[in-house]
Amino acid sequence: MDIKVRVWRQSGPGDRGRMVTYDVKDVSPDASFLEMIDVLNERLILDGDDPIAFDHDCREGICGMCSMVINGVAHGPEKATTTCQLHMRHFSDGDVIDVEPWRAKAFPVIKDLVVDRSAFDKIIQAGGYISAPTGTAPDAHATPVPKKDADAAFEAATCIACGACVAACPNGSSMLFTAAKITHLGLMPQGQPERDSRVIDMLQAQDDAGFGGCTNMGECAEVCPKGIPLSLIGRLNSDYRKAVTKG
Amino acid sequence: MAVDTPIPKTKNAAGATATPTPRTVVRPSSVTLKIIMAVSGIVLVLFLFVHMVGNLKIFLGATDFNHYAHWLRSLGTPLLPETWYLWIQRAGLTIALIAHVYAAAVLTRRARAARPVKYAHRPKIQSSYSARTMRWGGVIVLLFAIYHILDLTTGHLNPNGDREHPYTNVVQDFAPDRWYVTLFYTLAIVAVGLHLAHGIFSAARTLGQQTMKGQRRAKHIAIALSLVLVVGYLSVPFAVLTGLVD
Ligand code: HEM
Ligand code: FES
Numbered sequence: 223m224d225i226k227v228r229v230w231r232q233s234g235p236g237d238r239g240r241m242v243t244y245d246v247k248d249v250s251p252d253a254s255f256l257e258m259i260d261v262l263n264e265r266l267i268l269d270g271d272d273p274i275a276f277d278h279d280c281r282e283g284i285c286g287m288c289s290m291v292i293n294g295v296a297h298g299p300e301k302a303t304t305t306c307q308l309h310m311r312h313f314s315d316g317d318v319i320d321v322e323p324w325r326a327k328a329f330p331v332i333k334d335l336v337v338d339r340s341a342f343d344k345i346i347q348a349g350g351y352i353s354a355p356t357g358t359a360p361d362a363h364a365t366p367v368p369k370k371d372a373d374a375a376f377e378a379a380t381c382i383a384c385g386a387c388v389a390a391c392p393n394g395s396s397m398l399f400t401a402a403k404i405t406h407l408g409l410m411p412q413g414q415p416e417r418d419s420r421v422i423d424m425l426q427a428q429d430d431a432g433f434g435g436c437t438n439m440g441e442c443a444e445v446c447p448k449g450i451p452l453s454l455i456g457r458l459n460s461d462y463r464k465a466v467t468k469g
Numbered sequence: 470m471a472v473d474t475p476i477p478k479t480k481n482a483a484g485a486t487a488t489p490t491p492r493t494v495v496r497p498s499s500v501t502l503k504i505i506m507a508v509s510g511i512v513l514v515l516f517l518f519v520h521m522v523g524n525l526k527i528f529l530g531a532t533d534f535n536h537y538a539h540w541l542r543s544l545g546t547p548l549l550p551e552t553w554y555l556w557i558q559r560a561g562l563t564i565a566l567i568a569h570v571y572a573a574a575v576l577t578r579r580a581r582a583a584r585p586v587k588y589a590h591r592p593k594i595q596s597s598y599s600a601r602t603m604r605w606g607g608v609i610v611l612l613f614a615i616y617h618i619l620d621l622t623t624g625h626l627n628p629n630g631d632r633e634h635p636y637t638n639v640v641q642d643f644a645p646d647r648w649y650v651t652l653f654y655t656l657a658i659v660a661v662g663l664h665l666a667h668g669i670f671s672a673a674r675t676l677g678q679q680t681m682k683g684q685r686r687a688k689h690i691a692i693a694l695s696l697v698l699v700v701g702y703l704s705v706p707f708a709v710l711t712g713l714v715d
Binding site: 230320348390438440 | 489501600667683
């Protein structure tokens with residue numbers, strides 16, 4: 223099939239950037255979205271043009287690198303699917319597809335579709351850890367965890383920190399990301415010592431990085447490739463209120 | 470408020486204390502602002518319910534309604550002097566409204582700053598009309614509240630404007646030839662309903678509602694409560710318009 227892509231081109235952080243249209247011919251319906259861009263890039267290189275810079279690593283939906291807003295939707299039209307797992311068969315011949323980087327003050331564009339997501343690292347550094355004694359690993363059954371908690375923590379832990387929640391949020395908020403980490407660590411017995419300081423510090427890091435506040439619109443959960451539930455934000459709110467009032 | 474919150478201490482297994490890192494930038498956190506908004510919003514919603522019940526007394530006739538309106542002024546007596554309670558309540562509601570609008574304004578500013586460059590392909594928003602219009606809807610509700618006080622509380626914008634006869638004020642206000650007043654009132658009440666259809670759910674979430682099942686329930690309750698308010702408030706002008714109350 224033949225398509226047109228309108229891609230955000232920006233040579234560096236200082237460049238203003240613009241949407242540039244490219245024709246891509248003979249696209250295989252079995253190609254992934256990233257492979258379609260690979261094909262386009264090969265042509266651009268042959269033509270002596272600058273290839274489109276984009277982030278990717280695993281290409282199997284687990285690393286969270288492939289940040290692209292496709293036709294206004296983070297990770298494109300397929301639910302619970304990263305861009306690297308999105309296939310061209312979900313588009314039709316003659317389509318014009320808009321491709322843009324994540325848009326957030328905390329995620330400045332480095333080049334084209336590549337953004338700097340180190341604001342997420344700052345949030346993790348602020349409290350996304352547990353203090354564990356070093357030495358040999360304890361027996362797996364040394365600390366019992368209720369099955370329900372283990373499952374819920376695991377569900378939250380599937381967050382791959384791709385940043386789609388921020389890209390989709392009308393407030394540019396990373397609340398779903400932070401809530402996933404708060405839930406994941408706060409549900410486990412090992413996460414209890416820092417439970418209060420964690421939520422205060424991670425929220426502080428999030429606010430300081432320039433993310434907006436949450437208004438419970440739910441756009442984040444719609445685009446989340448891992449289906450992190452929106453309700454986890456309530457857990458963050460509740461943990462935060464308790465931590466602050468405990469004193 | 471988080472700004473002057475003592476730093477919580479938690480002992481970990483090794484007896485060490487995990488304390489939040491001291492802040493560099495001191496400003497209310499986004500969740501603190503949301504809690505202010507939720508608590509002040511709930512205060513306002515509670516008032517709206519009580520106020521609605523009072524309004525519905527119009528269906529019992531002029532004597533009952535006027536009696537209720539006058540009773541409001543003597544509420545709290547003899548413990549408090551006449552009209553004192555009313556002024557305390559007014560002060561409380563004003564503080565709640567100011568806190569609510571202040572928090573909304575700060576969060577709106579932060580949200581705008583959080584996305585300096587807009588998407589060229591504007592994303593489709595899947596969330597409800599109600600959730601998308603919280604900010605402008607809130608501004609409309611605020612403007613309406615000011616108009617409404619000048620109309621039926623102080624009487625400045627009321628055709629009758631006689632504080633001793635609230636029943637007549639209401640009936641003349643919503644008289645059929647003043648249809649534009651009824652129209653504006655209707656739009657404003659619908660705006661309140663829309664604000665609360667998302668607002669009540671959002672307040673529950675802000676205060677810690679955290680399961681998907683509870684989320685569905687909270688959304689349904691929010692819509693039901695908003696509908697009760699809209700119907701309750703609109704019944705009065707429409708009863709006047711149709712001659713049911715005169
Ligand atoms: C009768 C007056 C009002 C009532 C009863 C009311 C009630 C509420 C409630 C219960 C919430 C939910 C709080 C939360 O998100 O946790 C809320 C949110 C909000 N309100 Fe109001 N409000 C009123 C007036 C206003 C006004 C005058 C404005 C703005 C000028 C406003 C702007 C907002 C905004 C921006 C939100 C946040 C939206 C969100 O969380 O999605 N409200 N309001
Ligand atoms: S490239 Fe790793 S998730 Fe898409």
